[in-house]
Amino acid sequence: MYYIFDGTYYGWLCCVFEAFERKDFSVKPITKELYLPDIFAEDIYIHTDSEKAVRVLKGLQERVGKNTALDFFRSFLFESPEVWQAAFYLCIQIFKGNKEILNNYGDDAVMKFSDALRKVSRERHRMKAFVRFQQSSDGLYFAVVEPDFNVLPLIATFFKSRYTDQPWIIYDLKRNYGIYWDKVGVTEVVLNTADVKDMVHSSTVVSLDVQEEYYKNLWQQYFKSTNIVARKNMKLHLRHVPRRYWKYLPEKDFGKK
Secondary structure (H helix, E strand, O other), X not given: OEEEEOOOHHHHHHHHHHHHHHXXXXXXXXXXXXXXXXXXXXXXXXXXXXXXXXXXXXXXXXXXXXXXXXXXXXXXXXXXXXHHHHHHHHHHHHHOOOHHHHHOOOOHHHHHHHHHHHHHHHHHHHHHHHOOXXXXXXXXXXXXXXXXXXXXXHHHHHHHHHOOOOOEEEEEOOOOEEEEEOOOOEEEEOOOHHHHHHHHOOOOOOOEOHHHHHHHHHHHHHHHHOOOHHHXXXXXXXXXXXXXXXXXXXXXXXXHO
């Protein structure tokens, strides 16, 4: 049986709710975009109901604690049907009373779940380290990113606390949405193609603040001056700063690469 949901975390939680409602646990949660019709399997569309989702979420928190319950959200951000399936199975097991299932690393579902959490956590830390803001002439700080996983929801609090006195936007080009801090609250935003293009080609399209350009050049010079050529270890460097992040780092002089 396929449960087709809308791609949101609440939609996935509703799949868990419906499984118990229908007493049918041989279920594969999948989004409409990823679903390939199977003539040998049934499918139903799951309506996202916030009340049902919250009931599942609260029930999960009561059984495993808030932090472990949050791991299910973190694994969901991995954006993999296999991980969604593993997390679904584990969630069902927990509600059936098997609270220790998450400690059984001999279980394939637990291994997939744990591996997804590790990779999402690593990407979250990298985003904290590699996000570089630029300032436009209207005072807005902006950064564009393309993380492997959908980690923007996991870094919003960090950047809100760190840059609380200035408006900023971090935009995920791969998923075409961003988080915007207006010094009051964080909201999700979706920009049109022209606005996204402006951000990507900020050096030529967006009028950058004069001081911002100065500090950008200063940062590049600092990076070059502290680089010890004789101790260059590109393999180690790439392990900590993968090449895919370089185009968003001002300390990298891409014009000479």
